[in-house]
Amino acid sequence: MHIMMLCLHTSPLAQPGSGDAGGMNVYVRQLSLHLAALGHSVEIVTAASGQDTELAPRVSVRHLGLTNHPGQALSKEELPRLLPTISGLLSTAESLSGRQTELIHSHYWLSGLVGLTLAQQWQLPLVHSMHTMAKVKNQHRAAGQSAEPTRRALGEERIVAAADRLIANTAAEAAQLAQLYGGCQDQIAVVPPGVDLETFRPPVSKINAAEDSALQIVFAGRLQRLKGPHLLLGALAQLRSTRPELRFQLTVIGSQSGKQHYDLPALAKELGVGEQVRFLEPLPPSSLAQQFAAADVVAMPSSSESFGLVALEAQACGTPVLATNVGGLSQAVIDGETGYLVNGLSESDWAAALEKIHLLGAAGRAAMGRAGVQHAGRHSWQHTAERTIEIYRSLPGATEDKPQNLG
Template identity: 35%
Template sequence: MPDSRPDALRIALVCLHTSPASDPGIGDAGGMNVVVRNQAAALGALGHHVDVLTRRSSPDQPATSDLGENVVLRFLDAGPPEPVAKGVHENFIGEFQQAMEPFGPYDIIHSHHWFSGMAALPFARARGLAHLQSFHSIAADHSTPLSEGERPESPGRLTGEAWLAKESDGVIAISAAEAETVVHRLGADAENVHVVSPGVDATVFRPATPGSVAPSPYVVAAGRLDPLKGFDLAIAAVAAIPESIRPDLVIAGEESVDYRRYPDELRTLADSLGVADRVRFVGPQSRSALAALLREARVAVVPSHSETYGLVALEAAASGTPVVAAAAGGLREAVVDGVTGIVLRSREPAVWADAIAGILGEPVYAAALSTAARVRAAGLSWAHSADGLVACYRSLAR
């Protein structure tokens, strides 16, 4: 292992239900996986020692795997060594906490998602360590209606998230919108909530070579195939664009264990709207493949019902691709309305169709959005994100 700085921190990043090594769009892997893996790598590059603790979901996974300089991914036995529905992971919290016992020593424990915090906060308390919590998504109250096909939250989530927000030494939010939710919905002390924005790898997500043109114009929607991501709206919007200028829609991602039928429902919708031949499902993509898909797209659409940030919007920006996004949570920060893309409060397909068509039909407008998006993304690196984390860690490390 390379020499580290004399004041290096020993950090545990806890990700119970999903491995940061998994590419987003596969199963339950999403933006959280990207954030944790890239922040871990950036922390390691700064000379800090990072253990990433996750649940074994396959018997073929090794005990450990190197994720980069000073970063070790550890697979812990908790529950069956196979993929399970996301909500089922609540049953493995106690077992995962026990599996953490041999590891350390650490200076700081940073949990990602509430499952992880429920296991790691008692672990941290027993050792006199500071515990930081990142939620990445926060449960709505039981009175909030579910989107069609959306799964109810696991039983302990509402009370568990509130407990973590109040009892952890700090909360790391990915956006100001998430920070506000943590304070007002979960009751956290505002002084203990810190916003650390994500970054983007501008060497991977970069604009297309000047003069290169995709074989046919398309818009892209990427993420795990989950009703919360609003892919049905993307399909309906493309269907509402006049046929003479209608682009293809490329959907990148894989269904999670909870929503095995969702892709078929989307195909049925496309067929009923007469655009089955214009909607392509390309499955989960590696980071480099997603980058290529984004840079060649004319528009990226992010129609999510809820997002703490919406990392794919930032990746599209770095790729020089204008974004049309829902005004949901952190997407209002990831996309600067009218500058790097368009943010829509309406979920009417006709409104989305007009926004997409407006970009497709106005090359000068599209170029201005593209340029502004690249400039903004250039100032958001993973190294900058890691610096923000370290500042939080040092203020709390005991």
């Protein structure tokens, strides 16, 4: 098959953890590469500027060039007004691959709205992956976090009503699509994401630090209130007061995302934990895997996550995970076995969780790490791609001859 992947607001070539780039970038890139490995071809379309390129044999990336700087993407706030323009460009442009598109797979609501227009015009099936949903994010919105706009929720309702198939990461996400958006049961398919098991893997040998050493904590992701790294800073400040004999060191990997002012280095200094925290820019996968493998625990204090690929990647490296008990994280982490789920979004909740994982000791954390490697090993991108192709082929007209269009 030849599949068009719409990934408008961010590019699969972008560095995860910077700007709006995150788990969705990893998902689109890895799914496309593994679909190609199965013999299919994929054309990924992004609104960013840049040179059209072949990511791998049978995987091309097409840049619509709606920004002035190569590699730069439009913000999610800017894109809605440009959706008609994007639809017009795609409906008349030549294909980068020269092949006839047989199916459209859109990612995130902005791409979904363009996908609806193109699918109707070209008479093609539309598969859509939400990745996150406005109504879910608003339900779990933390203090200081902006509400998702009404236009997004309305757009998602349109997509659910018209898409041929919706792919959810978890059964919990499938239930949310049905309950909050009225999705039909036979319209929704659950396909868990995978993890790059060649890059994210346990070290040959992991040297355990002395029991009185500082607990090495890693946070990796976009720096925004939704992801909750400020909760870790507040938790460290509490522990410094209540449990001064326990030592903690936090590494924050990522860059500022969104328009809200979110100065974590200043907050760390204000809370008196500046010496316990270091900040790193987003890292490529191989370097990120090294950070995960060297950590005692990876923390994900998100207020909402459709899945949380970081949790799987960390476990694949043999490191326990602390994660908020929300969304897909409740399935990505096996509570008490590969890490702990935290039932709350207060600094006290996270202080208690960090204290608990510290007191578990090196041997207890190592046992969790071994269980995490086994758990992550059951999630491969090959399996994700195979299941996705099954869904594509189940759609009427997905492989029938169609009039010539973009693909």
